[in-house]
Amino acid sequence: MNRVPKNAIATRPSISDKREAIHRAAIKVFAEKGFFNSKVADIAKQAGIADGTVYLYFKSKDEILRSIFDRAMAEFIEEGRRELSTISSPEAKLNKIAELHLEKLGADRELAIVFQVELRGSTKFMREFSAAGFAEYLGIIRATIEQGQLSGEFRNDIKPVVAAKIFYGALDEMVTNWILSKKSYQLRPMADEVMKVFLGGIGAL
Numbered sequence: 001m002n003r004v005p006k007n008a009i010a011t012r013p014s015i016s017d018k019r020e021a022i023h024r025a026a027i028k029v030f031a032e033k034g035f036f037n038s039k040v041a042d043i044a045k046q047a048g049i050a051d052g053t054v055y056l057y058f059k060s061k062d063e064i065l066r067s068i069f070d071r072a073m074a075e076f077i078e079e080g081r082r083e084l085s086t087i088s089s090p091e092a093k094l095n096k097i098a099e100l101h102l103e104k105l106g107a108d109r110e111l112a113i114v115f116q117v118e119l120r121g122s123t124k125f126m127r128e129f130s131a132a133g134f135a136e137y138l139g140i141i142r143a144t145i146e147q148g149q150l151s152g153e154f155r156n157d158i159k160p161v162v163a164a165k166i167f168y169g170a171l172d173e174m175v176t177n178w179i180l181s182k183k184s185y186q187l188r189p190m191a192d193e194v195m196k197v198f199l200g201g202i203g204a205l
Contacts, residue, residue, distance in 0.1 A: 019057050021047045023071065026064045031110035035065060035118040069119055072111065073133030076104060080140060090148030091199065094167065097141060098191035101171045106187030109179060116176045138164050170194045 025047035029038045040061055044051045058064045080100055087093050105112040119125050142164040148154035174190045 018049070018053070019067075021049070022054055022057055022064065023068055027068060027108075027110050027114055030065070030068075030118045031113040035061070035114075035121055040064075065114075065118065065125070068111075068114060070133060072115070073137060076100070077133060077136055077140070079104075080137075084140070084144075090144050090151060090153050093144045093147075094141070094198070095191065095195050097144070098167075098171055098194050099188055102174060102191050103188045105175050106178065112175055112179050116172075116179055138168060141167055167194075167198055170198060 022043060026038075026043045029042045029046050033042065038061065040054050041051050043061075043064065044054050047054075054064075058067065080097060083096050083100060084093050087096060105115065138161075142160045145154060145158075145160040145163050145167075149156050149160065171191075171194060174187065174194060178185070178187045178190075
């Protein structure tokens with residue numbers, strides 16, 4: 001009778017490892033081929049697994065895309081809350097949010113392409129994008145602006161929710177320009193430029 005090696009269980013890929021491999025493969029495939037031109041078979045091939053294995057973890061290509069977004073947003077928010085918890089100044093908090101946003105996407109061009117292009121390829125995904133972790137992310141920015149208004153650091157004659165969307169929109173545009181640009185440059189330093197323009201509009205008079 002064949003015996004199972006003692007280390008067989010230890011060396012067998014875990015569920016989280018398999019999901020990570022599929023996520024990473026999907027990000028690469030979506031970035032290179034586009035979401036609508038990609039197939040589950042392409043993702044499986046990139047991950048080095050059988051097509052059927054993908055379906056053990058995800059029901060469809062759509063679910064993979066949603067999972068990529070959900071996981072990335074959860075990581076963004078967790079890291080952001082951790083970093084912001086050590087900062088008291090609203091202005092410094094906004095600066096940190098800008099730096100983290102641009103640093104995270106600037107470190108992974110393929111993920112940035114998926115976020116900026118593929119997630120917005122249909123009204124369906126845009127609805128899900130707005131209703132999911134994105135709302136919580138905007139909430140963090142809005143709360144920071146409200147804090148600045150209460151402390152007198154920011155103007156009170158603006159709506160925090162509108163200002164939060166404008167701030168996010170500026171960061172979003174920086175990332176879009178970066179992935180479309182033929183020039184090679186670091187994305188994180190653009191946070192300083194966004195802050196200069198933004199604070200010029202909401203700084204206390």
